[in-house]
Amino acid sequence: MKIPFLIALLLLSINTFAQRPQRPQGQEQQLIKITGTVLDQDDGQPLEYATLVLHSVENPEKVTGGITNIDGKFEVEALPGKYNVSIEYISYKTYKLPNQLLSKSTDLGIVKLALDVSQLEGVEVVGEKTTVEVRLDKKIYNIGKDLTTSGATISDALNNVPSVNVDVEGAISLRGNENVRILINGKPSALAGFGSTDALRELPADAIEKVEVITSPSARYDAEGTAGILNIVLKREKTLGFNGLVNVNIGYPGQSGISINANLRTDKFNIFNTLGYRYNDSPGHAFYENSYTSGQYGQINEDRDYTRRSKGLNNNFGVEYFITEKSSITGSFFMRFQDGDDLTENYSNYFEGGLLTRQSFREEIELEDEENYQFSLNYINNIDDDGQKLTVDLQYSNGDEVENSTIDDNNTFPNTSLNTLESVYQNEIEDEYLVQADYVLPLGDAQFEAGYRGTFDKEVTDYKLDSLNRATGLFVTNEDLTNKFKYEENVNAVYTQYGNKFGKFSFLAGLRLENTQLKGEVTSDYDTSSVEEALGEDIDLNFDKNYLGLFPTLNFIFEIGEMENISLGYNRRINRPRGRFINPFPSRSSRANIFQGNPDLDPAYSNSFDLGYLKRWDKLTLTSSIYYKRETNSFEYIQEATGQVTTDSVRIIRSLPINLSSNERIGAEAGVLYNPKKWLRLNGSVNFFKFSSEGEHNGTDYGTDNTSWFARFSSKVSLPKKIEWQTNAFYMGPRQNSQTETKGMLSLNLAFSKDIMKDKGTLSLNVSDLLNSRKRQSYTVSDDFTSRSEFQFRPRSITLSLRYRINQTKENNRKQGKGGNENGGGEDEMEG
Numbered sequence: 001m002k003i004p005f006l007i008a009l010l011l012l013s014i015n016t017f018a019q020r021p022q023r024p025q026g027q028e029q030q031l032i033k034i035t036g037t038v039l040d041q042d043d044g045q046p047l048e049y050a051t052l053v054l055h056s057v058e059n060p061e062k063v064t065g066g067i068t069n070i071d072g073k074f075e076v077e078a079l080p081g082k083y084n085v086s087i088e089y090i091s092y093k094t095y096k097l098p099n100q101l102l103s104k105s106t107d108l109g110i111v112k113l114a115l116d117v118s119q120l121e122g123v124e125v126v127g128e129k130t131t132v133e134v135r136l137d138k139k140i141y142n143i144g145k146d147l148t149t150s151g152a153t154i155s156d157a158l159n160n161v162p163s164v165n166v167d168v169e170g171a172i173s174l175r176g177n178e179n180v181r182i183l184i185n186g187k188p189s190a191l192a193g194f195g196s197t198d199a200l201r202e203l204p205a206d207a208i209e210k211v212e213v214i215t216s217p218s219a220r221y222d223a224e225g226t227a228g229i230l231n232i233v234l235k236r237e238k239t240l241g242f243n244g245l246v247n248v249n250i251g252y253p254g255q256s257g258i259s260i261n262a263n264l265r266t267d268k269f270n271i272f273n274t275l276g277y278r279y280n281d282s283p284g285h286a287f288y289e290n291s292y293t294s295g296q297y298g299q300i301n302e303d304r305d306y307t308r309r310s311k312g313l314n315n316n317f318g319v320e321y322f323i324t325e326k327s328s329i330t331g332s333f334f335m336r337f338q339d340g341d342d343l344t345e346n347y348s349n350y351f352e353g354g355l356l357t358r359q360s361f362r363e364e365i366e367l368e369d370e371e372n373y374q375f376s377l378n379y380i381n382n383i384d385d386d387g388q389k390l391t392v393d394l395q396y397s398n399g400d401e402v403e404n405s406t407i408d409d410n411n412t413f414p415n416t417s418l419n420t421l422e423s424v425y426q427n428e429i430e431d432e433y434l435v436q437a438d439y440v441l442p443l444g445d446a447q448f449e450a451g452y453r454g455t456f457d458k459e460v461t462d463y464k465l466d467s468l469n470r471a472t473g474l475f476v477t478n479e480d481l482t483n484k485f486k487y488e489e490n491v492n493a494v495y496t497q498y499g500n501k502f503g504k505f506s507f508l509a510g511l512r513l514e515n516t517q518l519k520g521e522v523t524s525d526y527d528t529s530s531v532e533e534a535l536g537e538d539i540d541l542n543f544d545k546n547y548l549g550l551f552p553t554l555n556f557i558f559e560i561g562e563m564e565n566i567s568l569g570y571n572r573r574i575n576r577p578r579g580r581f582i583n584p585f586p587s588r589s590s591r592a593n594i595f596q597g598n599p600d601l602d603p604a605y606s607n608s609f610d611l612g613y614l615k616r617w618d619k620l621t622l623t624s625s626i627y628y629k630r631e632t633n634s635f636e637y638i639q640e641a642t643g644q645v646t647t648d649s650v651r652i653i654r655s656l657p658i659n660l661s662s663n664e665r666i667g668a669e670a671g672v673l674y675n676p677k678k679w680l681r682l683n684g685s686v687n688f689f690k691f692s693s694e695g696e697h698n699g700t701d702y703g704t705d706n707t708s709w710f711a712r713f714s715s716k717v718s719l720p721k722k723i724e725w726q727t728n729a730f731y732m733g734p735r736q737n738s739q740t741e742t743k744g745m746l747s748l749n750l751a752f753s754k755d756i757m758k759d760k761g762t763l764s765l766n767v768s769d770l771l772n773s774r775k776r777q778s779y780t781v782s783d784d785f786t787s788r789s790e791f792q793f794r795p796r797s798i799t800l801s802l803r804y805r806i807n808q809t810k811e812n813n814r815k816q817g818k819g820g821n822e823n824g825g826g827e828d829e830m831e832g
Contacts, residue, residue, distance in 0.1 A: 036108035046072025181225030216569030219510025226606035249801035254281030340368035479526035660695030708735035
């Protein structure tokens with residue numbers, strides 16, 4: 001497929017429907033026309049951009065041909081002669097007519113192409129039929145056809161990907177492990193919010209082409225993320241001309257948005273742009289029942305109502321310039337603006353000896369302004385036809401977030417009086433630079449790679465807390481909490497890897513060397529001794545740490561048959577603490593609950609093994625694996641009493657991340673894709689794991705054993721009148737850590753869609769969390785207190801959306817799923 005594929009790319013790049021050959025000097029032969037139609041053998045749909053190749057038998061160096069139009073038709077002019085005729089389409093079996101004497105205009109008629117299973121490298125996204133490709137080191141999920149993501153965000157879309165879970169607060173986990181690395185197009189990005197997932201709640205799911213779930217990353221990838229990597233690949237049209245997609249949505253509770261994906265491709269340029277605006281007015285609710293072993297109050301109950309209003313505008317614009325037939329340079333610019341207006345109302349009841357003795361009302365108003373910018377430059381040079389390739393990436397990202405909060409806490413029973421009035425200012429600024437170069441050298445059936453990546457990240461957090469002095473009526477700065485903290489993370493890495501294939505056996509072995517520098521510096525006009533005392537005498541608030549590590553990776557795959565294989569992977573990875581984990585100054589979620597970073601945190605390291613099995617039948621695909629992971633120096637959140645009380649005698653509890661000695665995770669997962677009928681598509685997956693940890697802090701043992709599981713199921717039914725019906729169900733089993741038990745949680749989504757406007761438009765209705773059951777219910781036990789809680793980030797919601805395709809059809813999008821081979825992020829891997 002390599003040579004015909006390059007020919008297809010060349011034909012596409014010259015932006016012509018047919019190629020007119022040059023007549024030799026002195027020769028007046030009449031040109032003839034070769035015509036025909038190319039269809040999909042399975043459903044009879046036309047294949048646009050299939051390639052007709054006419055290879056001269058008399059003159060082997062002479063090749064001509066053309067491509068099909070939207071109706072699958074081709075018309076090519078050629079000189080009379082004897083030709084080897086072939087018709088190509090990526091991932092389909094080639095149609096061949098050798099030694100054809102073409103002396104006059106000829107109609108080849110209807111040519112039907114069948115999918116080439118051997119080219120699908122395991123299991124491929126085949127339009128509406130399946131939703132996963134299996135590669136040597138990863139699974140690739142096409143979520144573009146998921147009805148339940150219409151009008152949704154990237155965060156919502158990720159929650160429909162097997163092995164992935166997004167909890168009620170937006171935290172993303174892979175196989176139950178939250179230490180997952182989020183990449184955009186193969187690189188760290190401001191689109192992913194610098195490690196936070198907040199930005200993913202604002203960006204439209206329609207911008208995603210596919211999601212790569214990489215549980216056994218090769219040496220080319222950054223070693224960060226002990227759980228693995230999620231690579232979100234954004235759409236970029238590959239066909240000539242102008243294409244676009246407009247999505248407008250409105251929903252309840254208050255939400256609305258519009259996103260526009262546009263692409264213009266010529267023979268020298270590819271201009272792409274995604275523009276989105278989103279408004280959200282989302283309510284939420286939480287309840288906490290806290291019981292204390294000592295102190296004035298034996299029990300305090302908190303009932304919280306949240307109202308979150310946000311407006312977000314994002315734009316991703318880029319231009320790819322084709323320098324030559326084999327090389328191109330792409331420049332892109334991303335920006336995101338978000339304004340937030342959040343209101344939290346907290347009603348508290350205080351009990352002494354089982355009797356209600358006091359009530360209070362706390363109101364927090366938080367105003368948030370956030371800006372993100374990113375500039376990227378990418379150079380690709382396909383040096384030769386054998387696959388030799390050089391890529392260079394340069395990227396700069398900036399984030400600036402300002403939060404201003406006012407907290408007003410008053411007694412309401414048995415009397416009315418002011419407890420506290422506070423003003424909080426926080427400004428987080430982050431700058432990140434990326435430099436990367438990768439080189440690929442094919443060696444026959446083998447492949448050698450080498451490269452360098454440097455990431456240089458600086459975060460500055462400026463935090464100030466002022467409280468009203470009731471005696472003077474003036475605001476006074478809280479010297480224990482006000483600070484400015486600067487954190488730097490610099491990582492330099494080089495890698496090499498080698499892959500080869502011997503018959504049915506393939507392997508990819510690599511080694512990555514990374515040097516990590518972590519630096520922290522506290523700038524405060526006030527005495528920091530209270531913070532140092534709270535963390536411990538041996539902890540230095542100003543630090544400069546350096547770590548050098550080797551990270552080997554090894555992936556095998558054995559093809560038992562054309563439809564069956566076994567894979568085995570091993571990798572070593574690192575989890576580096578981010579700025580919030582390191583910042584030693586406490587921040588408050590309430591007067592009685594604080595979060596405090598730990599500057600003494602060291603990176604955690606993991607060693608992972610993954611054994612997978614794939615079997616494909618005519619209408620059924622099974623993917624499965626068992627995995628084992630051991631992590632040392634792992635992070636764990638603990639809750640403990642600080643020994644301090646508020647002005648109204650409420651004990652203050654803090655959450656603190658610490659390095660536990662080790663943890664182990666062993667699990668198994670399985671996924672089934674079943675297409676029993678053309679009108680019915682089913683898929684489901686289940687993941688079962690056991691987690692155990694050991695370690696102690698301040699004399700308290702935080703070791704734990706936990707067994708949990710989660711499962712998801714999806715069905716898609718094609719109804720008459722071009723109506724689609726999809727149901728998604730997800731269940732997260734009960735789980736626990738050293739202090740907290742969390743109950744199981746079920747959620748159910750429904751979606752319906754109908755094609756309108758002569759199939760140029762699709763109208764969708766999506767009901768998220770139909771049962772209104774997506775609530776986290778937890779129970780926490782410590783030596784000083786117990787806490788029962790329930791938290792619902794967002795209640796049941798309904799979204800109505802309209803997609804309108806410009807110069808596209810639904811069939812074209814589906815065929816691109818069949819034929820597309822770009823990975824979007826330049827992260828090509830040796831595949832079995």
